[in-house]
Amino acid sequence: MNRIFYYSNKLILLLIMPMFITYGDILCQDSLKELDLFSYKSRLKFGNHLYLEKDYLRASYEFREYLKYEDNDTIRFKFANCFYNIGRYLEAADNFKSIFYNSTIQDESRLAYYKSLFFSGDFNLFRNSSRNEIYLPEKYLSEVNRLYFTSFLMDNSVLPDTANFISAFPDSNKNDIRNFYIQKKFPQYKSPTTAALLSSVIPGLGKIYVGNITDGLTSFLVTGVLTFLAIDNFNHKHSFRGWLFTGLGAFFYAGNIYGSAAAAQIFNAGVKFNFDNNVKLYFEKRNYFLPENNL
Amino acid sequence: MIKLLGKLILFFFVSLVSVQAQYQLSSQFDYANTLFKTGNYFDAITEYKRLIFFDSTKTFFYRSSFQIGKCYKAGAKFDEAIKYFSISELNASDDFERFDSKIEIVRCNILRGTTSRAHQLLNEMELTYSGNDSKDSINYWRGWAYMFEDDWTSAAASFAKINPNHELKLICNRVEKDKVSVTFATVISYILPGAGQIYTGNFLSGLLSLGWNVLSAYLTINAFNAERIFDGIAILTLIWQRFYRGNIQNAAEFAESKNIDIANSALINLQKQFRGAKP
Amino acid sequence: MIKSIIFCLLLVPTLSKAQTDWVKWDAVEVSYKISNASSKNIITQKQNTGSGIISFLRNIYGFFISELDGDNCPFYPSCSHFFVQAISESGMIKGPLMFADRFIRDLNFFKGKNSYPIHRIGKFYDPVSNYTLNEQMIEIALSGNGGD
Structure with a gap:
């Protein structure tokens, strides 16, 4: 009995096998579509x-x-x-x-x-x-x-009207925005012309005005010492040395006027860089007051 | 009976599908490998990632992430490469695979210039893996790390542990021999200005340095002898001291840059000519 | 100011990491060469700038004096390089004025107090382009980021 059962079992399997293979192929093709990595x-x-x-x-x-x-x-x-x-x-x-x-x-x-x-x-x-x-x-x-x-x-466009500008932002940030607005409209620049003029009156003063105090003092000392040497040599009838020191003094005097103007420009570039950076950080931190998108 | 049949059917069906799926995945792996072999690393990564994403049985997880690491390494993106080699290490099925991943991480660290990290990893590996092959491999890459650190003595010692006549050991010894001593160059420059430069092969610079020092020494002594103390001090501090100091600085700098040139030419030679495994 | 600069520097690496695959890249061969960080090598690259007689004089000065008397200038580019570069870029009138200004700034004992950025070779970064009186050319270099 057992044996018959066993054989019948096998027989069924044998009968079913080809069916599986054909159906299986069809089923697989379906699942293949699912699996097709490039569908x-x-x-x-x-x-x-x-x-x-x-x-x-x-x-x-x-x-x-x-x-x-x-x-x-x-x-x-x-x-x-x-x-x-x-x-x-x-x-x-x-x-x-x-x-x-x-x-x-x-x-x-x-x-x-x-x-x-x-x-x-x-x-x-x-x-x-x-x-x-x-x-x-x-x-x-x-x-x-x-x-x-x-x-x-x-x-660097022309700023729009203050009231409109500030009212666009939330109340809690209005103070910061107002500060930015003022800084943008009236930046704390130093004028290169003023620096150059100051340096031409007193050597080094332009640099002090820009904030490079030690540079200013150094150039005052250098031009001062060269002027003194020139005068001293002229007084002692050393005219060659006199002219040499005069030339050097004039050279550094002129160089300092030029350098004061340049220093003012560098100062301004620093102010601008800081402002741009602060604005960028401020708005980045607040995601430019935009909603997060969840898509 | 019916239960058994049901199980059989299910098994048959599942195995058929999974065989097909395996076939799909392995052909995808081949496709990605072709891209990798043709040097198309960016696209190869895409395909490996696709394979990883669809590989629910994780059969290709180790190999794909390992290959992604190799792609990033080929693009000199070592941070990413190390990330993917670490992923492959976590998904390795045996110690060999794990070892390979770790070695790749070490090689990336060597190329990236973070050799101290490479050493740290190699030390950890030395404790875990005790087989002779793995010991050799560890010492081999340790040698490479030392070479990239410009420490040729230690490199030679590492290669000697594999084989006393190891090809790379001989190269390291030669580099070590060719190098000049920075200390020696500095010391002889203190004693005779210009000697350090001449020692490193910069004859003209050495002679000029010697000339300046002799001239300024002569002027200084002359001034002191003639009791022109102010002139003497001025020449001493403004000229002699400047050239004397410059001569010592130059000697050290020449020696250092000569050593770096020697090391670099050896490394470039290795990169171009050496046939064995390179980082 | 310094705070914001440090913040910027902190931001850069985190951003660049996520961007590895945002642009399609190709294979790169990494040279095995060890980098030579000594300042001399960087400066000698720029030695051939300049023109005519000034450059000739500077080469003479470089060969006979500046190469031999050690590393004396705390600026990058050094004063003599600044001179040659200033003249070749801005002419015979502006160039010497720029050099005179630089010379005084070099004489200043307390120049470290000024806010020169530090070049990666460890010197004050003070490029010629900042002194041409052309605002567009001024570079506010971040610390360690200056120069080529």
Whole structure:
């Protein structure tokens, strides 16, 4: 009995086997599609994984392939955002444009578009499009407006009216913004002309005015000693030495006038560098008063 | 009976699918390897990453991450390379694989110039692996680390542990012999100005230095003899002292730069000519 | 100011790390050469700048004196290099004035108190381009980041 059971078992298996193989093939082909590493669905999965890993360039390749087969606004947004994160802002802006209409995330895309233009560093382009175009996101009008005013702190355009400028920012930050505004409008520069004039009256005074006090004193001493030597030698009828020291004195006197002007310019460049840096750090720390996007 | 049959069916189905999947994955691995071999490292990384992502059984995890590390290494992105070699180390299935990953990390550290980290890793490895082959391998890479540190004596000692007549040991010995002594160059310059420069082969500079020192010494002594004390002190401090100090500085600098040139030409030769394993 | 500069320097490495694969890269061959950090090598690279008679005189000065009397100038580029560079870039009128100014600044005993950035070879970084009276050319170099 047992044996019969055993054989029948085998027989069934033998009968079923070919069936399995044929069906199995069909089943496998289905599952193969699932497993095809280069199908558009796989591309999407892999792309999302790369996106989370911040491997944005590779993610953008995968999304591009995916978008050839299926249209999906979220993926379009992510695709554009890849370029934004890499720092290819103008490409990002172009890609965000494709989600401006008839989409649930059109406002987010529009905001991202303005962000891209802003961070591209072409503030004129940004300001023109944020004033004139019809792309403005209804949900994020105040954000774009803030970016508009922030851009003025970052380049050399003529600053807009104070009241408008400051009212665009939240109350708690208004003081800081006012300070930045004042510093931008009336920077604490030292005039190179004044420095040069001061140095031509008293050697070294221009340098002291700029803040390089020891440099100023040194050049006062050097020109002073050379002048003294010149006069002393003329008094003792050493006319060659007299003229030599006169020449040297004049040389350093002129050099100091020139150097005072240059020092004032270097001072100004330092002030500007610090201001730009502080503004950048301040806004970066507050994410430019923009909402975090969770897409 | 039916239970058994059910199990059989399930097993059959699963194995068929997984065989197909394995086939898919291994052909993906081959594809990535082709990219790697043709030097297409950036794209190779993409494909290895794809393989890792879809490889649910983690069959290719070790090999892929190891290869990604190699790609980054080829692109001189050592931080990333070390990261991926460490991942491969964590996913290694046996001690050999683990050893290979660690050695790769050491090699990256040598190339990156962080040789102290390489030494630290090699010391740790020495405690774990006691086989003769692994000992040799550890000493070999320790030798390379020393060479990159410009410490040729220690490098020679490391290679000698593998084989007293090791090819690299002989090279290290030769470099050590060719090098000049910075201390000696400095000391003889103190005694005879210019001697240090001449010792390092800069004859013209040495002679000029000697000339300046003799001239300023003559002028100084002359001035003191003629009781022109102020002139004497001026020449002594402004000219003689300057050239004397400069001569010593130059001797040390020439010796150092000559040593670096010797070391560099040896290293470049190794990079271009040496046929064995290189970092 | 210093705080903000340090902050900037801290930011740079964290940013650059994430960016490894944001631009497609190719294989790079790493040279096994040990870098020679001595200041002389860096300066001699610039020795051929300059023109005509001034450069000739400077080469003579360099060969007979400056190469032999040790390392005396606390600035990078050194005063004599500054002179040649200033003349070749700004002409015979501005150049000497720039040099006169530099010379006085070199005489200043307390120059360390001024805010010169430190070049990576350990000297005060004071490039000619800062003194041409052209605001665009002034570089506010971060510490250790100055120069070529």
